[in-house]
Each structure stands twice: as C-alpha cells, then as structure tokens.
Amino acid sequence: MAKDVLVEIGLEELPARFVDNAEKQFLDRTREWFNESRISYESIVSYSTPRRLAVLVKAAAEEQTSLEEAVKGPALKIAQDEDGNWTKAAIGFTKGQGKTVDDIYTKDIKGTSYIFVTKQIIGKPTKELLPEFSQIITSIQFPKNMRWAEQTLRYARPIRWLTALFGQEIIPFEVAGVSTNNRTFGHRFLGEAVRLREPADYEETLEKQAVIVDPQKRKQMIIEGMNKTAAENDFHIPEDDRLLQEVANLVEYPTVFVGSFNPSYLKLPADVLITSMKEHQRYFPVKSKNKELLPYFVGVRNGDNHALQTVIKGNEKVLRARLSDAQFFYEEDQKQSIEFYLEKLERIVFQEKLGTIADKVNRITAIAKQLSGALELDEGTRTNTVRAAEICKFDLPTNMVNEFTNLQGIIGETYALNAGETKASARAVSEHYMPVQADGNIPGTVEGAIVSVADKLDTIVGCISAGLIPTGSQDPYGLRRQATGVLRILKAYNWNISVESLLQLAEQQYAGFSETEEDQAREETAQFFRHRITYLLKETSIEQDVIQAVLYNEIGVIPYMALKAETLSNERNNPDFKPVQEALVRVLNLAAKTDETTITEAVFETESEQKLYDTYLKVKNAYTSTNQKQQARETLNQLGRLAQPIHAFFDHNMVMTDDERIQKNRLALLNSIATLIYDYADLSAIEWKQHF
Known part of the structure; x- marks a missing residue:
C-alpha cells in the first residue's frame, strides 16, 4: 500500500531572492533520492513561502523495489579443476554472495568463460530509509549562509521546525538540533501552530491558517x-x-x-x-x-x-x-554643471592600480575615437559618440546616483538633456552600461554601443594588465559579463572589425603599465575572450570541436566567425560533404610535415599535379573575394572545389618520393593549400566520423 510523504523545513524569513532556487533544489534532490533509492511514487510537488520549503511525494511505495543482478566470479578454468569439480575459489565466491555452487552458471566474455550467480537484493522498507532526508535538507545551497546559537550547520536562516510525515507516521530525524514532528505553523500574525493528520492535508490546512504554500x-x-x-x-x-x-x-x-x-x-x-x-x-x-x-x-x-x-x-x-x-x-x-561633476571624477578612484574615474573616462574617450574612425562613421555620429564618451561617467558624483545607485547612466541621460547635450549623446550615456546582465538588452544606438564597448574593453584590459584575472566564481569587476557584452554588441551590430584590433585599441592605453609583461597580459586577454566566445557559441548549440576549429587562428570578426561556426556545424552532419572533408583534412595532415612554400611548376611530373595547382590558383582568388565579403557558405564551397583534384592527386602521386626535389615541391603545394584551409578553420579538429 502506497503512502504520501511530506517534508517541510520551517525557517526564519528567507530573502526573497533565495526562495525559488532553494525550492528547486529541494524538489530536484528529493526526486533524485527517491529514484536512486528505488522507491516508486506517483508524483512530487514542491511548495515555498518566505518561511518554509516543502515537498509532497504522492503515493510512495512502502518498500524499495527488489533487484536481481548477475554477479561475476572467477574464470571457469580457475573455478573448476581438471575433473570438473568446483574449486575453493568457486566455493568461496558463492558463499560470499549467499549462494551455493548449485546456483552457478557460466557466461562467455570476450572468449573466456566466467562463473556467475544471480543475486537478489531485497528492497528495504521505505520507513527505514526516509530518515536520510536530513541529508537532503542540509545539502541545499544558498548564496549566503549563517550560523546560529551553538549549531555548526551553515544555512541561509535558522531552522525553527521540521515537519516530516510518511502517511500518518512521523519520520524521525534531526537537523541542527530540531527534531521532526507532525506540527507546522501558520501565518506569523494570522495563524497558529497546527498538527497535520496526514500529508494530503498540508496545503488546505495551511490555507486555513492564512498561508498559501503554492x-x-x-x-x-x-x-x-x-x-x-x-x-x-x-x-x-x-x-x-x-x-x-x-x-x-x-x-x-x-x-x-x-x-x-x-x-x-x-x-x-x-x-x-x-x-x-x-x-x-x-x-x-x-x-x-x-x-x-x-x-x-x-x-x-x-x-x-x-x-x-x-x-x-x-x-x-x-x-x-x-x-x-x-x-x-x-x-x-541641477545647480551644478556637467564640468563640475567631471572635475569631481578626478578624486574618485576606479581601481587602485588603474587610477581614477577621470583617468578611465580619458581612456574610454580615446578608444571611442579610434573605434568610430575604424567603423567609418559619419561626422555627426562620431561627434556625438566622442562627446558621450567624455561625459559617460559624470553622473556618478551626483546626489541622485549616490542615493539611487542603480540609476547611474539613466540620471546621466536626464541631466545631460537638461544641460543641453544632444539627444544622441545623452542617450549613449544611459546605454553605455548595457547589457547590465550577460543576457540583458544591448545598446539601441550606435553611439551607445561604441561607448559601451570602449568602457568594457578598458575595464577588461586594464584589470587583466593589473593581474586582476577572474578565478573560479570570483569576478569582482564583472569581467566575464562585460566580455560577453562586447561580443554580443559586435555580433548584433555586424561590425567588420576583429577582436584583436579592438583589444589593441585598449592595450595602447596601458602601454608600459602592465603589472605583468605586456606580451603575457596580451595573451591572457586574448585567451580570456576565447573562453567567452566558446561559452557564447555553446549557448547557440555549436559543438566544441567546431568551436576549436574556427578559433584555430585569431578570433577575428565576430559575426563572420559565428557564421563559419554555424556553417561547419551544419556540414559536419551532411554526408555529401564527407568527400570534401576527407580531401581537405588529408592535405592538412601531410602539410604538417613541412614548412616548404616555394612551388615550381617545371618540377611537376603528372597531369594531376598540374591540375591541382591550377585549381588552387583559381580557388585562391575566388576564396579571397568571398572571404573579404564574409560569405561563410560560399567561401567553404570554394575550398570544396579542391576536393576532386586533391583525390586525383593522391591517387596518381606519391608525395614522399625518393626524389627530394619532387617531394619538396609536392609538399609545398599541399602546404599552400593547407594555409588557405587553415585561414577558414582547422577542419582536422572536427570529429566528422562520429556523425556518419
């Protein structure tokens, strides 16, 4: 006969932001425990309020499901002697499993016979297992914890009561000095303590006590x-x-x-x-x-x-x-000017090693100027962008932002308009903090996007140059979020500028500053962005090997790199692309054996050699054109034109011939083709075979 299970954790008021995640953990871990414990049930529901977390398991079985499992013993040649009698090894094995030699059967595994017995694991009564719930309760994690009284348990808030029922029986256990009971508590001011007759009464009983647990x-x-x-x-x-x-x-x-x-x-x-x-x-x-x-x-x-x-x-x-x-x-x-507040920024430290907010604004402005030029913006947009960069932090010393810190930027826009700044510049002051969360809205104007990227690049490059690299879950300056924001803006605005070029703009502002060697800081910054790009591509269901392939060289232009990743992700599942892949990867594998790049046509011996070379020259020109236009699919198709000549080349030529002059020439041809392939992606990094 099945019974319901109810477990409620009664607490002092939890912070609102803790409740949802804690409820989910309680539900997930309860479901996991019942499944691992082989206790069948009809359903599990969870409840939460600021003062309680609860799970209700409907129709839980009264005992675990029994199991039968095959237990493997020694090889038959060890288990039997020459006369076919069971040896001490066989007798000891069966005895250890609670069986006799009469229960033995044999089974071949990879050509060798082994003895087995079937062992039955009898399910325990559920009642005996349920006290383990105490471990589920103590395993719930919170963003912040505390200790109280003499307790060693760290928890979000003190546990004040525990309600635990299996049918009408109390499940006995204790957590942090609090023992289980069939008693729960209603609303702090409108309810009272009540005893539950059985779990099914939980929701209705508490509603009568002014508590809506759902x-x-x-x-x-x-x-x-x-x-x-x-x-x-x-x-x-x-x-x-x-x-x-x-x-x-x-x-x-x-x-x-x-x-x-x-x-x-x-x-x-x-x-x-x-x-x-x-x-x-x-x-x-x-x-x-x-x-x-x-x-x-x-x-x-x-x-x-x-x-x-x-x-x-x-x-x-x-x-x-x-x-x-x-x-x-x-x-x-309103009694002060923008310049008044800008001057105050000179006395506000951004970061001990990176100077004041005023220093940061100067760097943002320099980056924004160069980025505006690189994007070839019209004069009006460039002027508004640079002005927005110059005043982007002026609202930080205001009384309003000091009181309402989350209005930074928003107040800046309002005050900028009051001071007669253009709408575009004022709007960019507000937008340059976006996205506030990694998946938040990005700036809606070009001016706001440029200042946002400049601000974030300065913070990221500056912090890494100062040795402030995020570790584990520690990221006090939000560098991961800001890098994600930069990459999302680059993709959304389809800017034809490489990540490396952007980083160089920011790194110029820190020339001669780095706490570490400049080359090391530059490499660490690039690697940091690679990790962020990997994360973003995975979020769009791009496979890890494809990501590795497109990041073989530099990161490059984000929108184009993302298109190449999407194209390769689709082709890796396309059987028609397999001959192309095999040809190109074969070239990459052989090209890895040489640095030769000089090709001499006069050394060619076969028609297939000449045909591959001629095709390569045509493909190279077409590839350069489509690559410059950032046409990911068409560029890959151009490489695909090399597949048939490559297969023909390998069918009719030995690359590693004894004639050193011919060998070097053929390797140089393959190496030149490989350079073209690598420019697109390292196709050898993609695990093609597992999809065919």
Whole structure:
C-alpha cells in the first residue's frame, strides 16, 4: 500500500531572492533520492513561502523495489579443476554472495568463460530509509549562509521546525538540533501552530491558517488583485515579472492595495519615481491608459484586509519620505554643471592600480575615437559618440546616483538633456552600461554601443594588465559579463572589425603599465575572450570541436566567425560533404610535415599535379573575394572545389618520393593549400566520423 510523504523545513524569513532556487533544489534532490533509492511514487510537488520549503511525494511505495543482478566470479578454468569439480575459489565466491555452487552458471566474455550467480537484493522498507532526508535538507545551497546559537550547520536562516510525515507516521530525524514532528505553523500574525493528520492535508490546512504554500497560486492572487484594482480605478499597471516574483516570495498571504503620493512629485524624472517605488519599496507603479505615470502605487500586504487603511497610510508615509529626499537631491544636482561633476571624477578612484574615474573616462574617450574612425562613421555620429564618451561617467558624483545607485547612466541621460547635450549623446550615456546582465538588452544606438564597448574593453584590459584575472566564481569587476557584452554588441551590430584590433585599441592605453609583461597580459586577454566566445557559441548549440576549429587562428570578426561556426556545424552532419572533408583534412595532415612554400611548376611530373595547382590558383582568388565579403557558405564551397583534384592527386602521386626535389615541391603545394584551409578553420579538429 502506497503512502504520501511530506517534508517541510520551517525557517526564519528567507530573502526573497533565495526562495525559488532553494525550492528547486529541494524538489530536484528529493526526486533524485527517491529514484536512486528505488522507491516508486506517483508524483512530487514542491511548495515555498518566505518561511518554509516543502515537498509532497504522492503515493510512495512502502518498500524499495527488489533487484536481481548477475554477479561475476572467477574464470571457469580457475573455478573448476581438471575433473570438473568446483574449486575453493568457486566455493568461496558463492558463499560470499549467499549462494551455493548449485546456483552457478557460466557466461562467455570476450572468449573466456566466467562463473556467475544471480543475486537478489531485497528492497528495504521505505520507513527505514526516509530518515536520510536530513541529508537532503542540509545539502541545499544558498548564496549566503549563517550560523546560529551553538549549531555548526551553515544555512541561509535558522531552522525553527521540521515537519516530516510518511502517511500518518512521523519520520524521525534531526537537523541542527530540531527534531521532526507532525506540527507546522501558520501565518506569523494570522495563524497558529497546527498538527497535520496526514500529508494530503498540508496545503488546505495551511490555507486555513492564512498561508498559501503554492507560489504560483500566490502570484495568481496578486495578478487578480492588481487586475481588479486597475479596473476599479481605470488605470494601467505595467507588467513586471521580476518584481511580481519577488513580491510573491515576500508574502505568505497576499492582499493587494492602492496608495497615492503628492502629484507634485511627478515633476521628478519618471525613472526616479519608478525606482523609488520598485527597488526600495517593492511597489508597482501606476500609469494612465496613455502610459503616463500617475500619483499612485500598488502594493502587496502580507496579510488580509484587516486595518488595511492603516497599512496604506504607513506605506504612503514611507514613500513620501523617499520622494522628498529624491526631490531635494534632484534640485541640488541641477545647480551644478556637467564640468563640475567631471572635475569631481578626478578624486574618485576606479581601481587602485588603474587610477581614477577621470583617468578611465580619458581612456574610454580615446578608444571611442579610434573605434568610430575604424567603423567609418559619419561626422555627426562620431561627434556625438566622442562627446558621450567624455561625459559617460559624470553622473556618478551626483546626489541622485549616490542615493539611487542603480540609476547611474539613466540620471546621466536626464541631466545631460537638461544641460543641453544632444539627444544622441545623452542617450549613449544611459546605454553605455548595457547589457547590465550577460543576457540583458544591448545598446539601441550606435553611439551607445561604441561607448559601451570602449568602457568594457578598458575595464577588461586594464584589470587583466593589473593581474586582476577572474578565478573560479570570483569576478569582482564583472569581467566575464562585460566580455560577453562586447561580443554580443559586435555580433548584433555586424561590425567588420576583429577582436584583436579592438583589444589593441585598449592595450595602447596601458602601454608600459602592465603589472605583468605586456606580451603575457596580451595573451591572457586574448585567451580570456576565447573562453567567452566558446561559452557564447555553446549557448547557440555549436559543438566544441567546431568551436576549436574556427578559433584555430585569431578570433577575428565576430559575426563572420559565428557564421563559419554555424556553417561547419551544419556540414559536419551532411554526408555529401564527407568527400570534401576527407580531401581537405588529408592535405592538412601531410602539410604538417613541412614548412616548404616555394612551388615550381617545371618540377611537376603528372597531369594531376598540374591540375591541382591550377585549381588552387583559381580557388585562391575566388576564396579571397568571398572571404573579404564574409560569405561563410560560399567561401567553404570554394575550398570544396579542391576536393576532386586533391583525390586525383593522391591517387596518381606519391608525395614522399625518393626524389627530394619532387617531394619538396609536392609538399609545398599541399602546404599552400593547407594555409588557405587553415585561414577558414582547422577542419582536422572536427570529429566528422562520429556523425556518419
């Protein structure tokens, strides 16, 4: 007979950002444990609130599934003597497995006979195994941990109760001095302690105690509450999935309410108001049907409707104080010029070894100037880009950014417009921080993209030159994220400039500075970008061997390199391409034996030699043309024209002939062809055969 299993970890309030991942870990590790323990079940569901993590296993079997396995013994020639009697080795083997010689059977493995017995592993009662759940609980990882009282366990928050049931029986175990029980706790203020009769009662019992344990149900309650509020007040509440998820993980019983603030605060930049509401108070901003910000906000209370007006007034008071501070900071900031703030940057250290923020801005500006020239931008775009680079960090010393740090760049755009800067330059000030996350939005303007790349390149090259290379999970300057951002921008904007050229622009700013040798720093930087490119290509399902092939030489132009990788990834699964691959790889293998490059036509002995050489010259010209146009498919097709002449060459010629002059000439021909192939990719690195 199957029974349900419930395990709940009761905690002091978890940070909202910890909840989802912890719930997933608990679910995954529970499922893994049941499967490895051979305990069948119908389904597993998980629950979470700020104060609890729980799993409910439906219809778990009362005992493990029994197993039969073949146990291999010694070879038959050892297990039997010349008369066919079982030896001590055979008798000892069977005895050790709880069997007798009567249970022996033989089986041939690679031409040798071995003795076997079939051993049955009887499943244990589930009840005896379930106390191992304590190990699942202690294995859950959190971004930050703490210790409490005399406990040695490190956990996100102190464990206050453990509920563990197998049917109606308590599963006995202990974690951090807390023993399991059939008791759970309701809402901190609206509920009380209750005893569960059986696991199936869990969700309904806690709902009566003002706890909605299903996070999706809490989210739906919040959405329905906001929709109702919007309809009643005839306004629009913009969707924000991240904020919705966070708020759902802050409450156990959500109740939506509407508050207001003085309309005079609407004179502040909208981003300031929205940040004050979202980031500081976890409120949802409210807009009109025309998308204009209104003097209202929507909040979510952890509780019911009791004394809701008092709660609303308290939240309004807190927000009013925030907005009052913001208004003061904004008005004070407007009294100073951009130049005033730029001068302040000279006293703000970017990094001890890399100078001040002002030093960094100077380097960004120099890189942006050269990059704008390399991209052959029009004069207006270049002017706006350089100006954006010059002022890209001016908002950092402002009162507003000091108070609302996540508004850096956004405040810069607003203040730049107030100061009379062009819209393009102002916008680039905001966009140059993008992407904020590795997979975040990239800048929407060319000016913003150039300043973003210049800023990130300066940080990456500077930090690596100073010996600040990320190790393991430690990356305090976000170099991996910034490198990913650079590569994504290069690909999205289809810039025809190599990564090596870009790095050189940044490295020029650090000439003579490097804490390590300049050549070493340059190599470490290139290798760092190779790792990032490898990661990005894997994200697009490009195979590791194809990545290795296209990165044989320099990294090159990112959009073209990505196209070559995609083309090769498709061809490696194409049977029609196999003869081409075999021919080209054969050339690469032989060319590795020589450095010869001088080809003398007069030395050719056979028609196939001359034909291969003539084809090579034609292909080389066509290859150069398509390669310059970055036509990945057509360029590979040009190399494919060499396949038939190569096969004919090998059919009619011996490369390593005794005549040294002929041998060198043939190797020189192959080496020249190999140089062309390598320019595209190292095709020998691709594991073609496993796909045919």
